[in-house]
Amino acid sequence: MQYKLTTPVTREDLAPLRAGDTVLLSGVVYTARDAAHKRLMERLDAGEPLPFPLEGSAIYYVGPTPEKPGQVIGSAGPTTSGRMDAYSPRLLDLGQSIMIGKGKRNQAVKDAVVRNGAVYLAALGGAGALMAGSVKKLEIICWEDLGCEAVRRLEVKDFPLTVILDAHGGDLYESGPAAYLASLESKEG
Amino acid sequence: MRTIQAAALTEAVARLCIQANTYLPADIVAALDRQRKAEPWPLAKExxxxxxDNMKLAEQTHxxxxxxTGMxxxxxxLGQDVHIEGDFEAAIHEGVRQGYGEGYLRKSIVGDPLRRVNTEDNTPAAITVRLVPGDRCTLTVAPKGFGSENMSRLGMLKxxxxxxxxxxxxxxxxRLAGSNPCPPIVLGIGIGGSFDKVVYLAKHALLRPIDQPNPDPYYAQxxxxxxxxxxALGVGPQGFGGQTTCLGLSIETAPTHVAGLPVAVNVSCHVTRRATAEL
Structure with a gap:
């Protein structure tokens, strides 16, 4: 099943999504990797405001290549999400709704996804040129000193994503390979 | 004795950095093409x-x-009858600096592993030199991403x-790597040697095109x-499930000690990059 979503999203928007569904996401997406997440935590610890509104937001774990003159963004595929596991549950509890990256998450993140009615979506790892095509506008909003890891505000149109973790406890990284292997057994049977 | 100017090394390395990051090697393209046609599982095929499409788009839009864009x-x-006029290693680092700058490639290197300040120009390069007979100098630039590098493993087996x-x-x-290294993956496998040598073998194995089997029939098998x-694991492209988990793998071996069986696996992805030039 394919869904079209626009950020900011609500819990109700995300409720129908199931692991293995695809999503075309439009609207505003913020970028942050390890270093930016660490600084977000420091701001929260200090009781200071975050550089962007978390409620219903989507955070994309990406460090793009520098844009050439005339380009909106360089190559922009996802980085490994597991490095953000230490930070994500806190952000989800504070209102973040969508995480975008690639690769496995830990149990604490899975629990936070279910608890908050959020989702974890995969962008195509290694497909940086393709993912860049959906980005219509880019603005660095914070921590420029972090270079490719600076926080960017992206405006995306029909950004192609796959649901990995859904709000009901589904995990495509477990169910996808299992379903494929089961299809082989049923053929042999 | 043949003289090669250090500036020629710099120019070649800069060009190869851009080429490798933009155009995938023929063997990887062929394997991806074969598997996209052969894959039976719908989401995996898609x-x-x-x-x-991404690979083609990169090629068309440079x-x-x-x-x-890797380390x-x-x-x-390096032919043993070659004299390099100038500083050999500095020339290679300079090539990386120029290639990553002029090519708008991402600067992903921190100067110190714990204090972690970006060097801003992707230097230093990770340089491996082998002396060979003759008066030629063959350069291969193989930019390595760390999504897959982080999934690599070393084992000192009995x-x-x-x-x-x-x-x-x-x-x-x-199995442990799962979806993290952006499958379909490519593996370089080292067997034998010592603790350090086996890792070199694994990395070097990634330089061999995946359509070229090991010359020893035992290891080709x-x-x-x-x-x-x-x-048969079912991990599939991106870990979503399917037949295509690995595009190809290469084994390199070396003599080892009577008491040991080192094995190293260098994990790479569907963007396994290498570009070569001979000076």
Whole structure:
């Protein structure tokens, strides 16, 4: 099943999504990797405001290549999400709704996804040129000193994503390979 | 004795950095093409189709295939009858600096592993030099992304573990990596040598095109068996499930100690990059 979503999203928007569904996401997406997440935590610890509104937001774990003159963004595929596991549950509890990256998450993140009615979506790892095509506008909003890891505000149109973790406890990284292997057994049977 | 100017090394390395990050090698393209047609599982087939589109788009728009344009691993086969006029290593680092700057490639290197300040120009390169007969200098730039690099493993097995132990170690590495290294993956496998040598073998194995089997039929057979076992895991493209978990793998071996059986697996992805020039 394919869904079209626009950020900011609500819990109700995300409720129908199931692991293995695809999503075309439009609207505003913020970028942050390890270093930016660490600084977000420091701001929260200090009781200071975050550089962007978390409620219903989507955070994309990406460090793009520098844009050439005339380009909106360089190559922009996802980085490994597991490095953000230490930070994500806190952000989800504070209102973040969508995480975008690639690769496995830990149990604490899975629990936070279910608890908050959020989702974890995969962008195509290694497909940086393709993912860049959906980005219509880019603005660095914070921590420029972090270079490719600076926080960017992206405006995306029909950004192609796959649901990995859904709000009901589904995990495509477990169910996808299992379903494929089961299809082989049923053929042999 | 033949003289090569250091500036010629710089120019070649800069060009190869851009080329490798923009155009995938023919063997990887061929494997991706074969698998996108052969893959039976619908989501996997669709995913491989998108990876193919990405590769073509990068080629047409001269964009990096992947945003992780990697650590610049530079392999040099230096003829022993070559004299380099100028500073050899500095010339290679300068090539990386120019290539990553002019090519709009991402600067992903921190100058210190714990204090972590970006060097801003992707230097230093990781340079490996081998002296060979003759008066040529062959340069290979193989930019390595860390999504897959982080999933690599080294094991000091016991001789009694034998070939089954090696197979289990390799398959376990792929299983543990799961979706993280952006499957379909490519593996470089080192067997034998010492603690340090086996890792070099694994990395060097990634330089061999995946359509070229190991010249020793025993290891060519082992390569085939491992590939079949890995693709029976069901991990599939991006870990979404499917037949295509691994595009190909290469084994390199070296003599080892009576008491040991080192094995190393260097995990790479569907964006396994290498570009070579001969000076």
């Amino acid at each position: 995913t491989l189709g998108l990876l193919w 964009m990096p295939v992947c945003q992780d 610049a691993c530079v392999f040099v086969e 001789p009694a573990d034998g070939v089954e132990g090696v197979k289990n170690f390799v398959i376990e590495t792929v 082992l390569e085939q068996e491992l590939l079949a076992s890995i693709n």
